[in-house]
Amino acid sequence: MKPVRLPASAAIALPRWGLFVLGLLYILPGLIGRDPWKVHDDAANFGIMWTMAHGGLQDWLWPHIMGLPMPEKGPLAFWAGALCIKLFGWLIGDVMAARLASIGFFLLGALSVWHTACLLGKRKEAQPVKLAFGGEPKSQDFGRMLADGTLLIYLGCIGLLLYSHETSAEALHVALISFLLYAATRYVETPHLGAAARIGLALGCLALTRGWIVPLGLWLTLFVTFYWINIAARHFIVHLGVAFVLAGAIMMVWLGLAQWIQPFGSSPTHAWMHWNAGYIHLPKWESAKYFFRDGIWFFWPAWPFSAWAVYAWRRQDKALHIVLPVGFIGALTLLVLINPNPGHSALLPLLPCFAILAAFGLPTMKRGAINAIDWFSVITLTTCAAFIWTGWSAMQTAWPAALSKNVVKLAPGFKPEFDLFVTVIAIAATTAWIALVHWRISRRPSVLWRAVVLSSGGVILCWLLLMTLWLSWGNYRMSYAGVAQQIAQKLPSPSGCVESNIGPAQRASFAYFGHIPFNGFGQSGCGLFLLQDSVRKKDDVISVKGFQDRHWKLLWEGQRPSDRDERFRLYRLEN
Numbered sequence: 001m002k003p004v005r006l007p008a009s010a011a012i013a014l015p016r017w018g019l020f021v022l023g024l025l026y027i028l029p030g031l032i033g034r035d036p037w038k039v040h041d042d043a044a045n046f047g048i049m050w051t052m053a054h055g056g057l058q059d060w061l062w063p064h065i066m067g068l069p070m071p072e073k074g075p076l077a078f079w080a081g082a083l084c085i086k087l088f089g090w091l092i093g094d095v096m097a098a099r100l101a102s103i104g105f106f107l108l109g110a111l112s113v114w115h116t117a118c119l120l121g122k123r124k125e126a127q128p129v130k131l132a133f134g135g136e137p138k139s140q141d142f143g144r145m146l147a148d149g150t151l152l153i154y155l156g157c158i159g160l161l162l163y164s165h166e167t168s169a170e171a172l173h174v175a176l177i178s179f180l181l182y183a184a185t186r187y188v189e190t191p192h193l194g195a196a197a198r199i200g201l202a203l204g205c206l207a208l209t210r211g212w213i214v215p216l217g218l219w220l221t222l223f224v225t226f227y228w229i230n231i232a233a234r235h236f237i238v239h240l241g242v243a244f245v246l247a248g249a250i251m252m253v254w255l256g257l258a259q260w261i262q263p264f265g266s267s268p269t270h271a272w273m274h275w276n277a278g279y280i281h282l283p284k285w286e287s288a289k290y291f292f293r294d295g296i297w298f299f300w301p302a303w304p305f306s307a308w309a310v311y312a313w314r315r316q317d318k319a320l321h322i323v324l325p326v327g328f329i330g331a332l333t334l335l336v337l338i339n340p341n342p343g344h345s346a347l348l349p350l351l352p353c354f355a356i357l358a359a360f361g362l363p364t365m366k367r368g369a370i371n372a373i374d375w376f377s378v379i380t381l382t383t384c385a386a387f388i389w390t391g392w393s394a395m396q397t398a399w400p401a402a403l404s405k406n407v408v409k410l411a412p413g414f415k416p417e418f419d420l421f422v423t424v425i426a427i428a429a430t431t432a433w434i435a436l437v438h439w440r441i442s443r444r445p446s447v448l449w450r451a452v453v454l455s456s457g458g459v460i461l462c463w464l465l466l467m468t469l470w471l472s473w474g475n476y477r478m479s480y481a482g483v484a485q486q487i488a489q490k491l492p493s494p495s496g497c498v499e500s501n502i503g504p505a506q507r508a509s510f511a512y513f514g515h516i517p518f519n520g521f522g523q524s525g526c527g528l529f530l531l532q533d534s535v536r537k538k539d540d541v542i543s544v545k546g547f548q549d550r551h552w553k554l555l556w557e558g559q560r561p562s563d564r565d566e567r568f569r570l571y572r573l574e575n
Contacts, residue, residue, distance in 0.1 A: 003312045003313060003315075003363075003364045004126075004127075004128040004129060004363040004364055005128055005129050005131070005136075006128045006136060006137055006142075006363055006448075007131070007136065007137070007446075008136060008137045008138070008141065009446050009447075010137070010145075010363075010446045010447060010448050011137035011138075011141045011142045011144075011145040011447075011448065012141075012145065012447045013141065013144040013145050013147075013148050014148040014152075014449060019148065019151060022152075022155065022456070022457075022460065023106075023107075023110060023155075025429070025460050025464060026106075026155050026164075026460050026463070027102075027103055027106045027164065027165070029165075029463055029464045029466075029467035029468065030165035030463065030466075030467040031096070031099040031102060031103065031165055032096065033471055033475075034467070034471060034474070034475065035095070035475045035478075035479035035481055036095060036167070036479070036505075036508065036509060036512070037474070037478040037479060038478055038480070038505040038506075038509075039162070039478060040162055040163065040166055040168065040170075040344075041166075041168065041504065041505065042166040042167060042168065042505075043480065043504075043505040043506075043508045043509050044065065044070070044503075044504035044505045044507075044508050045077075045078070045081075045166065045167045045168050045169065046081070046095065046098050046167040046508055046512070047065035047066070047504065047505075047507060047508020047509070047511065047512065048063045048064065048065055048070055048078045048081075048082075048508075049078050049081030049082045049085060049098045049101075049167060050082075050085060050094055050098070050508065050511070050512055051064060051065055051066055051511075052078055052079070052081075052082035053081075053082040053083075053085035053086050053089065053094070054085075057261070057263070058261070058263035058264055059263075060075070060079065060082070061075075061254070061257055061258045061261060061263040061268070062258065062263040062264055062266075062267075062268045062521075063075050063078055063268070064521070065504055065507050065508045065511070066507060066508075066511045066518040066520070067518050067519050067520040067521050067523065068504060068507050068518075069268070069271065069521075070504060071268035071271040071272045071275070072271070072272065072275040073169045073209065073210050073211065073275070074169065074207065074208045074209050074210060074211060074254070074272070075208060075254055076169075076172065076205055076208035076209045077101070077105070077168065077169040077171070077172040077173075077209055078169070080101040080104065080105075080172065081098040081101040081102075081167055082098075083101075084097045084098055084100040084101045085097045085098050088100060094512070095512075098167045099167060101167070101172075102164065102165065102166065102167060102168075102171050105164070105171040105172045105175045106164050106171065106175070108172075108175040108176075108178070108179060109154075109164075109171075109174055109175035109178040109179075109352065110151060110154065110155075110178075112175065112178035112179045112181065112182045112352070113150050113151060113154050113178045113181070113182075113352045113355055113356060114147045114148075114150060114151045115147070115182055116150075116178070116181045116182040116185050116352075116356055117143070117146045117147040117149075117150035117151075117356050117359050118143040118144055118146065118147035119143070119182075119185045119186065119189065120143075120146070120185060120320060120321035120324070120356070120360075121139075121142055121143030121144075121145070121146035121147065121321070121359075121360075122139045122140060122142070122143035123319075123320060123321065125316060125318070125319045125320070125321070126142075126143075126146075126319065126321045126360065127139055127142060128142065128363065145447070145448055145449065146359045146360065146362070146363075146448075147359075148449050149358075149359040149362050149448060149449040149451075149452055150355050150356050150358070150359040151355075152449055152452040152453055152455070152456040153301065153302050153305065153354075153355040153358050153359060153452050153455075153456070154302075154351065154352065154355040155456040155459070155460065156300075156301055156302075156452055156455035156456035156458075156459050157298075157299060157300070157301070157302055157351050157354070157355065158297055158298060158300055158459065159297075159298035159299065159344060159347060159348060159351055160174070160348070160351055161459065161463055163344070163345070163348055165467075169209050169210055170210070170345045170348050172205075172209050173206065173209045173210045173214075173345075173348065173349060174348045174349055174351055174352060176202055176205050176206045176209060177206070177214075177218075177328075177349045177352050177353070178352040179202050180199065180202035180203065180206065180218060181324065181325070181328065181352060181353065181356065183195070183198035183199045183201070183202050184199060184222060184225070184324060185320070185324065186198060187199060187236075187239070188226070188229070188231065188320055188324075191231060191232075191235050191236065191239065192239075193239060193242060195239075196239035196240065196242050196243045197242070197243070197246060199222070199239075199240070199243040200242065200243035200244065200245070200246030200247045200250075201246065201247075201250070202215075203215040203218070203219055203243060203244070203246075203247035204246060204247035204248070204249070204250025204251055205250065206218075207247060207250070207251040208250065208251060208254060210345070211272070211275065211276040211279070212251065212276055213276055213279050213280065213335060214332070214335060214349060215247060217331045217332070217334070217335055218328060218331055218332075219240065219243070219244060219247070220331070221327045221328060221330070221331040222236075222240060222327075223236070223237075223240060224327060225323055225324055225327045226240070228318065228323055228327075229318050229320055229323055230318065255269050255272075264520075264521035264522065265521075265522065278340070279335070279338075279339050279340075280338055281338055281339065281340040282338065283337045283338055284337070284340060287336060287337050287338070287339055287340070287342050288337055290336075290342050291333065291336050291337065291342065291347070294344070294347065295347060295350075298344065298347050299347075299350065299351065299354050300455075301358075301373060301377070301452060301455040302351070302354035302355050302357075302358040303354055303358075304358075304361075304373065305357075305358035305359070305361035305362060305365065305451075305452075306325075306329075306354050306357040306358045306361060307361075308361040308364065308365055308369070309322065309357050309358060309359075309360045309361030309364070310322065310326065310357070312360075312361060312364035312365075313360065313364075321356075321357075321360050322357070322360065324356075325353045325354070325356045325357035326357065328350075328353040329350060329353045329354065329357070332349050332350050332353065333350070336350075358452075362448045362449070362451055362452070363448055365451065370450070370451040373451060373455070374440065374450075374451065374454050377454040377455045377458055378437055378454055378458070380458075381454075381455075381458025381459065381461065381462060382433075382437070382458070384458075384462045385430065385433065385458070385461055385462050385465055388462060388465045388466060388469065388470070389426075389430070389465070389469070390403065391403060391407060391470070392465075392469040392470065394407055395407045395416045395473065396416055396418060407473075410477065410562060411473055411476050411477045411561065411562045412561045412562065413561040414473060414476045414477070414561075414562075416472070416473070417472070419472075422468045422469065422471075423468075423469070425464075425468050426464070426465050426468045426469050429461055429464045429465065429468075430461065430465070432461075433457060433458065433461045436453070436454065436457050437454065440453065440454055476561075476562070477560075477562040478562075479509070480505070480506055480509035480510065480513065480560065481509065481513040482560070483509075483510070483558060483559065483560055483568060484509055484510045484512075484513035484514030484516070485513060485514055486556070486558050487510060487514050487516060487530070487556060487558075487568070487570055488513075488514035488515060488516065490555050490556035490570055491516070491528070491570075492528075492555070492572065495517060495528060496517070496526060496527050496528065497517050497518065497519040497520075497523060497526040497527075497528070498516055498517055498518050498519065498526055498528040498529070498530050499518075499519050499524065499526040499528070499529050499530070499547075500518060500529065500530040500531070500532070501530075501531060501532055501544045502530060502532040502568070503532065506532060506568075510530070516530070526573075527572060527573045528570065528571065528572055528573070529542060529544075529547060529552060529570075529571045529573070530568060530569075530570050530571075531544065531568065531569045531570075531571065532566065532567070532568055533567055533569070534565050534566070534567060535559065535564070535565055535566075535567045536565070537567075542571060550573060551573070551574040552571035552572065552573060552574065553571060553572050553573075553574050554569060554570070554571055555570045555571065555572050556569070556570040557569045557570075
């Protein structure tokens, strides 16, 4: 017996313009006007794209930041960002041009989860029970309603926020997982070579984005899934074999060219394979603790609905809308557990799977549970928005005094400026949130996506407030632009090349904002050295291996005002 009994009124879809506006409000704040930040390798990833865009073929084959090798992950996301810089950098600036790729990744992911849920929702086994006197929703309406709910859950997931607004491989990775779910669903609908080619395309692009471990695990999962739902084995074995060959061919476009051309006299293949192998280890208790500890908030609000969906549909163990996302969740969870050092980037691929599965929990969840989640979202996210406004007020007016003191302590030297345009946008967004809460509470709509519209709307509001009211403060605290310009002013003319021990984010920021001429691949013997160390170190000697025996003269010393530990010093080699 199917667990879903619904009237047609509960399957009314969101207006298309509403989805479009929500998507814009979600993705644009945080991309416009924000410098590359140190967090989550945002600046480092931009540095790879920027180096490719302003370099030659060798730079495209071996990802690096002005001579600092970065062969990990894979080049596909960086190729996309570099291409956007070459096409649009002259018009909107290199940083914003690189983030056009992030917008494209977001669109790919959002459209994929929407269409996957719509296809799954229109399948016969997912349809609601026919009512005695009629009035149940049509399959098209039910599928689109579930697709709308899936997209709202996807946008409401807290773990997606930061990565979708960065120049990162992770943003493309989660989008390609979404596309693979869509490709697999289309294949079950019409199992032929063309549909299998879509699966191979998704797997190959995944391998070029963040290595071959995840696509190999999901390829094996598709074997189990297709066998479990009784697709003819003689068909899907051949088709998945074709998909595997196509994925390998796509991966070899990069690896083969790099091995043949040997950019900078070597190949990134060995380092890339070594990075992939580092993700395989015996399951560790620490990895399991990390998954459950961080997953509770990372997958919110998707995981409660997903858990309920599995319980509610437990008797339909051959239903594709349950088997496919559950299979992906199981495989990706196992990959987290065998990862010796899992991070948020390892959790991210699970988000579209949870979002799709969660949508099928909406039609069966009790009204009391839905109201409880709604009230939790309203209280938590409204409190968060109020705190953001209060902090901004303290920054502008020095009241409340205690909060203002903490803001100053985190970014000493920052001078806030009132921006009327930004304030109007923040007020309009807050007003829209109040109207949305009033609509949900006063009208008590019967549409099923009501259960998640407050979660997604509140997350979008808080992010928009942060990326408008607090954007200048964030740039001051987390950008290296100011330090880069200070170093550029102290460089002797002509400066020659600069050797350094600084990290990827700093190297990318200094090269872009300060035009620091760092040494390239294999280049040494530069007359300048940029040292990154700690302010706790009192001596004035370079202790970096290979440089400590030379005579250096200190030209400049400085740091970001918001960082109490990190320090930079520029030295010139004395003859």
